[in-house]
Amino acid sequence: MSVAPPRTIARTVAAADGAPIAVYVEGDAEAPVTLVLAHGWTLDASAWQQHARDLTTAGSGSAVPVRVVRYDQRGHGASGGGSRPWSIDLLGEDLAHVIAETAPTGPVVLGGHSMGGMTIMALAAARPELFAERIGGVLLTSTSAGRLDPRGRRDVPLRSRALGHAESAFFGYCSRTVERSERIRARLPGPAGRLNPYLVKRYLYGPGASREAVLAGARMIHACPMAAVADWFPALMRHDKAGALGALRQVPVEVVVGTLDRLTPVAHSRRLAAELPDAELHVEPGCGHMLPLERPEVISARLRTLVARAAAGTGDGAGEGTGDGAGRAG
Known part of the structure; x- marks a missing residue:
């Protein structure tokens, strides 16, 4: 007999600039650990829906009760865009507010996919004391500490540099003509057709990805406002937190990436692991960038391990902060 998943409670947290x-x-409101999950560019909080179910459903195999907090990144899903210009540092501030408002006490584990991983890095660079006092573990999947923009770099092939210029021009045009771009996209084949899922799978998934996983990603991407599609691109290209991740050395970190990731290739995860020598690096064969959707069981297992470690370390310093650390985050 299947067990009903826990009820989802929706609320709104005001960011520093008032953006909703x-x-x-x-999950259990009295759970000893809170897991906060940040999604990637053009997705929304439903990218973590299966993981939330895996970790909070009774009989799921989780040894430690956990409360899961998912949220729509600024400009995505049901969240507002707020002030401009957008930056990954701004997303780090948003994450700090989400923690302060939803998990004011107790140990917290953070999980981030792609832009969500960059969000965690921005928070770590800006608020190292929060990691020392409250954060009991971090999962970074399919993400990068920087060097995503190939333009002007002699160490990348000419073809990649040319593609970088083309992408920058394309997203710049979409940003300047948001309404027109929305109308054009509305006339293109969507996830209900064959071409859209085919392209999404080709560029973001491995060849063995299930149709269900591909459609889940395709629907989120298609629903993402063009303003978010276009205007977050330059922020991703500017992102650079290499050498600024000392706070992550204080906590258990899992770095997970697919061998076929085109957007944040394995080399980016290897650089992260080199900067965080105590982090555990796991390379999942045959998977693309959408690893949380393509292999949710792999990600859930890593999150489950981090939650258990955070709960076990409550009395040893990890997550000992009362509410002060999160309060200052606001």
Whole structure:
């Protein structure tokens, strides 16, 4: 007999500039650990829906009760865009507010996919004391500490540099003509057709990805506002936190990437692991950039391990902060 998943509680957290951030909370309110999950560019909080279910459903195999907080990143899903210009540092501030409002006490584990991983890095660079006091573990999947922009770099092939210029021009055009770009996209084949899922799978998934996983990603991407599609691109290209991740050395870190990731290739995860020598690096064969959707069981297992470690370390310094650390985050 299947067990009903826990009820999702939706609320809104106001960011520093007043932008409304949509938040979804699942699990036991009295759980000893809170898991906060940040999604990637053009996705939304539903990218973590299966993981929330895996970790909070009774009989799921989780040894430690956990409360899961998912949220729509600024400009995505049901969250507002707020002030401009957008930056990954701004997303780090948003994450700090989400933690302060939804998990004011107790140990916290953070999980981030792609731009969500960059969000965690931005928070770590800006608020190292929060990691020392409250954060009991971090999962970084399919992400990068920087060097995503190939333009002007002699160490990348000419073809990659040319593609970088083309992408920058394309997203710049979309940013300047958001309404027109929305109309054009509305006339293109969507996830209900064959071409859209085919392209999404080709560039973002491995060849063995299930149709269900591909459609889940395709629908989120298709629903993402063109303003977010276009205007977050330059922020991703500017992102650079290499050498600024000392706070992550204080906590258990899992770095996970697919061998076929085109957007944040394995080399980016290897550089992260080199900067965080105590981090555990796992390279999942045959998977693309959408690893949390393509292999949710792999990600859930890593999150489950981090939650257990955070709960076990409550009395040893990890997560000992009362509410002060999160309060200062606001």
